[in-house]
Amino acid sequence: MPDRIYLSSPDVGPVEEQAVLEALRSGWVAPLGPQVDAFEAEMAERIGVPYAVALSSGTAALHLALLGIGVGPGDVVVTSTMTFAATANAITYTGAEPFFVDVDIETGNISPELLEEALTQLMRAGERVKAVVPVDLLGKAADYTALEPIIDRFGLPMICDAAEALGATHAGRPAGSFGRAAILSFNGNKIMTTSGGGMLLTRDEALASKVRYLATQARQPVVWYEHCDVGYNYRMSNLLAALGRAQLSRLDEMISRRRDLRELYKRFFAQEDNKVYRVVRVFGATGDEADNAWLTSILVNPVEAGWSTEELRQELDARGVESRPLWKPMHLQPVFSRARGLIDGASQKLFKIGLTLPSGSALNTKQRNQIMESLTTILSGFQ
Ligand SMILES: Cc1ncc(COP(=O)(O)O)c(C=O)c1O
Secondary structure (H helix, E strand, O other): OOOOEOOOOOOOOHHHHHHHHHHHHOOOOOOOOHHHHHHHHHHHHHHOOOEEEEEOOHHHHHHHHHHHOOOOOOOEEEEEOOOOHHHHHHHHHOOOEEEEEOEOOOOOOEOHHHHHHHHHHHHHOOOOEEEEEOEOHHHOOOOHHHHHHHHHHOOOOEEEEOOOOOOOEEOOEEOOOOOOEEEEEOOOOOOOOOOOOEEEEEOOHHHHHHHHHHHEOOEOOOOOOOEOOOOOEOEOOHHHHHHHHHHHHOHHHHHHHHHHHHHHHHHHHOOOOOHHHHHEEEOOOOOHHHOOOOOEEEEEOHHHHOOOHHHHHHHHHHOOEOOEEOOOOHHHOHHHOOOEEEOOOHHHHHHHHEEEEOOOOOOOHHHHHHHHHHHHHHHHHHO
């Protein structure tokens, strides 16, 4: 059997190899260095914000963004239930309580209507709501046109979890440029990677400095080690920033390969000559030019189809092709079972009928063919 095909493997080659080698040879191996400064400057320019802080992960970036705006024990932070656990974990690290809001079924992003209702209820009850954290799911930016005025009306800061959305836009503006601050992830499965890493982006100079300070053990600017606050060791290393710069130089090419793959899936599932394909829909595939196509998922109506995404996942797995359900909503996670929220069932439905297919930019033609051939064989067997 050919090598296993994964959902989203790192796409690295000679450009990255050279960049990391040069950084190593430059002698800047101790954590910070010129590659970190340059990576921050290049990313800030790409997103169109003045400040960027390179950190050890997207989770660390979220944690410090929340601490930086003063979120702490006893506060409530409202976020989307359809996300990776990191969003809710970072809120929990601060001692605040995550409050989960359900999503728009078309995009999987936080529902502006439900958010408004949730904020109205929470404020009326006198709760200490400190921030809203929308998530740009699978590379599609949340509906900031609708969200901004609602969140502004309640006088709350918005911290955007753009971990999955580098390269996406909303209303012509880059994901990562919205809100008081936004965060990116450069984890190994993301659209570009530093093997592990993240970044905070903001227009707020004071917030950027506070995050920088907290990320370096809250060290005071004196020659001995002096600390007035509890800090964190959350900065990105110079070697990884070199990898990040090499990846950033290839970002557009990598996005375009992911978009091509999404087009391939769309064409495949649009085939009219086979009824199987008509019960499958590519998730969130409208307005694709604004989407970085990080991951492509399909939605399958199991009643019309007569088969489920889990059956398809198992068959793909047997052929060496990885696929995975969408994020299991946070309000259904045992760890957050006591958390409060405003839930209408949309995320649960998406979780039940959604399946993410291999979407990486490193997939070659042979691997793409293997995926399509596997799908053809499996789906014709389901008829
Ligand atoms: C929506 C979301 N938020 C946060 C994160 C956390 O990023 P990291 O893995 O870099 O900590 C991720 C990805 O891992 C994510 O998908």
